[in-house]
Amino acid sequence: MIERALQLADAESLAAVSIRRLASDFHVTPMALYWHVKNKDELLAAMGDDFYDHIEISDLAGRDWFEVLRLVVERLVSSLRRHPASAGLAVARILHSERGQVLTELTLSVLRDAGFSVGRSADVARTALHTAVTLVAGLPGAELDVPADERDAALARKRAEIAALPADRFPCLRVSGDALTGCEDAEDYFEAGTEFFLAGVQAMQRRLPSGVDAP
Amino acid sequence: MIERALQLADAESLAAVSIRRLASDFHVTPMALYWHVKNKDELLAAMGDDFYDHIEISDLAGRDWFEVLRLVVERLVSSLRRHPASAGLAVARILHSERGQVLTELTLSVLRDAGFSVGRSADVARTALHTAVTLVAGLPGAELDVPADERDAALARKRAEIAALPADRFPCLRVSGDALTGCEDAEDYFEAGTEFFLAGVQAMQRRLPSGVDAP
């Protein structure tokens, strides 16, 4: 049922996921679902939890802090990519999911070891999750708020609108139209996004008082 | 009407914004609103456009590219902070809003001048917007998905749950509970988030072949 909801979100949109719609997919009355789930919020929660249930974390311990951080973002990204239309649900669930808790604890602990203060560690950990979610949910050209069979048309419309802009006032925008609305290589995109985040963290660490832990 | 919708989103939640609810606030039938707005999507679009209508851009030209980039993020953030619960609506509207187009053109043009390729400029510009939205919508402790009068209680519940975690397995999480769920100083938070983004951009620029434009 959760799996079906995640599929439905990707195929049509997260907005298309409803108790009644799922019930009719299962040839059952809407009220039948209330046996399996307390209410719709719990359904969405279970969808968000799913992402953490599919992340490998047991092999992360005992590595360099920076490598752990990179792996955490990479694994978040690849887990979220399984169901991009629901990726946003993961943020609210990380501290309610058992594995989300373990992942957070591990991330915070390597950041503290690297010299970040409690506050900064929390900032970086939060940003790691937000980065992963934003990368996946914001993949240019994915058009996740639109049914799958209308995505090509929606994207074409978007590009036509940019191309129709006056060339004298919007020269950069016009040459960047395709780059803004689409993505040549998704793997490159996710790797670049992850590197961008890691570069920010490194810059932050360089400003730390070296040799001693931050307060 | 748009202003009322934005207020309602902040006071209760974006989900509370409905045609029928707005109509009843104005002591009018739901169908009356359809005279002023084509449908609900157009209402949400107008809410998203509002953010760009309140950004000053005319004084941005003729400055150093890095200063422009900082100002763009800062102004996006302060405009989005006017109505944080609706901040997410801005992403879909930037290229449909007149001032959003101008802002994007300006941003892309300073990035191109700084030596970034078309693709990288698009990446950085997109990330600038996503950063601003994520910072505002993700302000720890804001609890924007919950009615304003339940936010304190929701936050307290969240913190209690973290405090109830087993101390042996989640030591870092427990000491970071408050830092993860709340924010001591919002101004510091937004400034640090902006600096984090800018540090990533700087790291990216340092990798550029110097003296020549990237392909």
Added chain:
DNA sequence: ACCTGAACACCGTTCAAGT
């Protein structure tokens, strides 16, 4: 243990009609 039927309070939206 799992599902149904009837009911209620909500949604967005259309269309013809009113002033």
Added chain:
DNA sequence: ACCTGAACACCGTTCAAGT
């Protein structure tokens, strides 16, 4: 130019009842 009434197809949810 601006609003209403009635109607339709959707929502989530409760509660008592069925097997």
